[in-house]
Amino acid sequence: MHVSIIGSGYVGTTIAACLADLGHEVVNVEIDEGIVETINAGEAPIHESGLEERIAEHGGSSLRATTDYADVRETDVTFLCLPTPQAEDGSLELAPMRAGAESLGRALAEKDDDHLVVVKSTVLPGTTEEVVGPLLEAESGTQVGDGIELAMNPEFLRMGTAVQDFLEPDKVVVGTTSEGAAATLRELYDPILSREETDLVETDVREAELIKYANNAFLASKVSLVNELGNVAKAYGADAYEVLEAVGLDDRISSQFMRSGLGWGGSCFPKDVDALRAGAREQGYDPELLDAVVAVNDAQPRRLVDLLENYVSLEGARIAVLGLSFKPGTDDIRKSRALDVLDYLLERGARPVAYDPVAVENVREKHPGLEVEYADSAAAALEGADGAVVATDWPEFDDLAFDGMAQRIVVDGRRVDIDRDALEVYEGLTW
Numbered sequence: 429m430h431v432s433i434i435g436s437g438y439v440g441t442t443i444a445a446c447l448a449d450l451g452h453e454v455v456n457v458e459i460d461e462g463i464v465e466t467i468n469a470g471e472a473p474i475h476e477s478g479l480e481e482r483i484a485e486h487g488g489s490s491l492r493a494t495t496d497y498a499d500v501r502e503t504d505v506t507f508l509c510l511p512t513p514q515a516e517d518g519s520l521e522l523a524p525m526r527a528g529a530e531s532l533g534r535a536l537a538e539k540d541d542d543h544l545v546v547v548k549s550t551v552l553p554g555t556t557e558e559v560v561g562p563l564l565e566a567e568s569g570t571q572v573g574d575g576i577e578l579a580m581n582p583e584f585l586r587m588g589t590a591v592q593d594f595l596e597p598d599k600v601v602v603g604t605t606s607e608g609a610a611a612t613l614r615e616l617y618d619p620i621l622s623r624e625e626t627d628l629v630e631t632d633v634r635e636a637e638l639i640k641y642a643n644n645a646f647l648a649s650k651v652s653l654v655n656e657l658g659n660v661a662k663a664y665g666a667d668a669y670e671v672l673e674a675v676g677l678d679d680r681i682s683s684q685f686m687r688s689g690l691g692w693g694g695s696c697f698p699k700d701v702d703a704l705r706a707g708a709r710e711q712g713y714d715p716e717l718l719d720a721v722v723a724v725n726d727a728q729p730r731r732l733v734d735l736l737e738n739y740v741s742l743e744g745a746r747i748a749v750l751g752l753s754f755k756p757g758t759d760d761i762r763k764s765r766a767l768d769v770l771d772y773l774l775e776r777g778a779r780p781v782a783y784d785p786v787a788v789e790n791v792r793e794k795h796p797g798l799e800v801e802y803a804d805s806a807a808a809a810l811e812g813a814d815g816a817v818v819a820t821d822w823p824e825f826d827d828l829a830f831d832g833m834a835q836r837i838v839v840d841g842r843r844v845d846i847d848r849d850a851l852e853v854y855e856g857l858t859w
């Protein structure tokens with residue numbers, strides 16, 4: 429099939445490379461010329477396991493990037509993989525989606541045969557049919573249902589395992605307005621849908637849009653609940669990890685997303701939970717439980733610093749901060765809990781020395797004013813430190829020696845497997 433993908437960021441690049449690998453002819457339309465050149469040179473613009481080799485094989489041939497929307501006319505299906513960031517007030521910012529839909533509509537004005545437009549971005553119920561559809565119609569002069577078909581197909585991949593998640597998902601959700609659109613997507617995804625482990629969910633557009641938010645809200649709520657239970661466990665002097673491991677043996681609950689600690693960050697959970705809360709309020713519903721989910725998450729970094737302050741007088745203290753990325757396996761620092769930890773440490777007069785295997789450059793670049801010293805290794809960060817906190821569960825922290833610290837005091841926000849016997853004080857945030 430001939431497929432075009434608008435936006436070559438995290439999701440667009442991954443699915444473009446994977447669809448090319450599944451045998452489709454793919455055109456990636458992206459406004460960033462640097463990304464376009466990188467892909468056409470056969471290189472990956474982002475770091476993801478399994479991506480480099482796929483782009484090396486198909487980039488510049490069956491996977492072609494361009495800044496020109498006119499190239500979508502060579503294709504039968506277009507996926508919109510545009511950003512849906514947060515506005516200042518936490519609500520969903522639709523400007524990039526609107527701009528992309530308008531450009532696509534203008535390009536489709538000069539196309540004779542039918543075209544399927546699939547919204548892949550995470551958008552609130554109503555966006556596909558009430559915002560994207562009318563913009564396509566206005567710019568192309570073609571009506572949805574009569575020349576343009578619309579579908580919504582949310583994406584559930586995670587950073588760090590994006591390629592595998594896309595190719596081997598638990599489910600593919602397809603919200604469509606016509607049987608023709610559903611049939612096209614079934615054909616496109618056939619190699620993925622033939623897997624026994626992958627369920628196909630065919631539904632209406634509005635439900636497909638909400639499934640994505642409900643999925644993320646559920647997972648974020650689960651982590652906030654385990655953090656609440658972890659905080660209670662700690663108050664009782666019990667080990668939350670032992671408790672939750674046993675709880676997870678219940679099939680109805682499952683053992684996944686049971687790691688209590690500093691809480692959730694990243695480019696998805698925070699913005700999607702906020703957009704859902706804002707959207708629900710706009711619809712006249714007060715989402716009190718989701719408000720509490722956010723409040724529990726927001727409190728964890730301060731709790732970690734409070735705990736450290738029980739052992740170290742923070743004014744002027746050198747504190748090693750181990751980990752900056754929002755989770756291991758990525759250099760993404762968006763809404764990383766580690767950044768909140770740094771803010772609280774600075775607020776209390778500490779001198780943080782931060783280390784991360786891959787994310788230091790990102791912090792330097794995106795938070796240039798932060799008065800933090802950066803170390804080249806965990807050992808260098810720990811050298812002479814009056815205390816340390818673990819903010820990201822990078823596997824390399826399991827093997828740390830703490831010889832060089834002025835005081836071997838560690839407060840762990842992620843339950844890494846460090847040698848606690850080598851320490852004077854070891855405290856877990858929730859255990």
Ligand SMILES: NC(=O)c1ccc[n+]([C@@H]2O[C@H](COP(=O)([O-])OP(=O)(O)OC[C@H]3O[C@@H](n4cnc5c(N)ncnc54)[C@H](O)[C@@H]3O)[C@@H](O)[C@H]2O)c1
Nearest residue numbers: 435436437438439440458459509510511512528549550583
């Ligand atoms: N990152 C994830 O793990 C993930 C997973 C599932 C769903 N999502 C959702 O998918 C969507 C895309 O997320 P992402 O992480 O890939 O975003 P991203 O910011 O990494 O990428 C978006 C890309 O679109 C490009 N772009 C912006 N405006 C454009 C335009 N008018 N025309 C062409 N290109 C344009 C940008 O230059 C950028 O490269 C969001 O709605 C997000 O919530 C993300």
Ligand SMILES: O=c1ccn([C@@H]2O[C@H](COP(=O)(O)OP(=O)(O)O[C@H]3O[C@H](CO)[C@@H](O)[C@H](O)[C@H]3O)[C@@H](O)[C@H]2O)c(=O)[nH]1
Nearest residue numbers: 583584585586587651685686687691692693694696754755
């Ligand atoms: O038991 C757990 C599991 C996760 N986290 C934290 O939760 C955040 C999110 O982790 P994860 O879900 O693994 O990463 P993302 O790449 O943000 O993926 C989420 O967000 C994507 C974008 O919407 C979705 O596509 C994915 O399905 C969804 O898992 C991170 O800060 C983790 O440290 C915990 O604290 N405890």
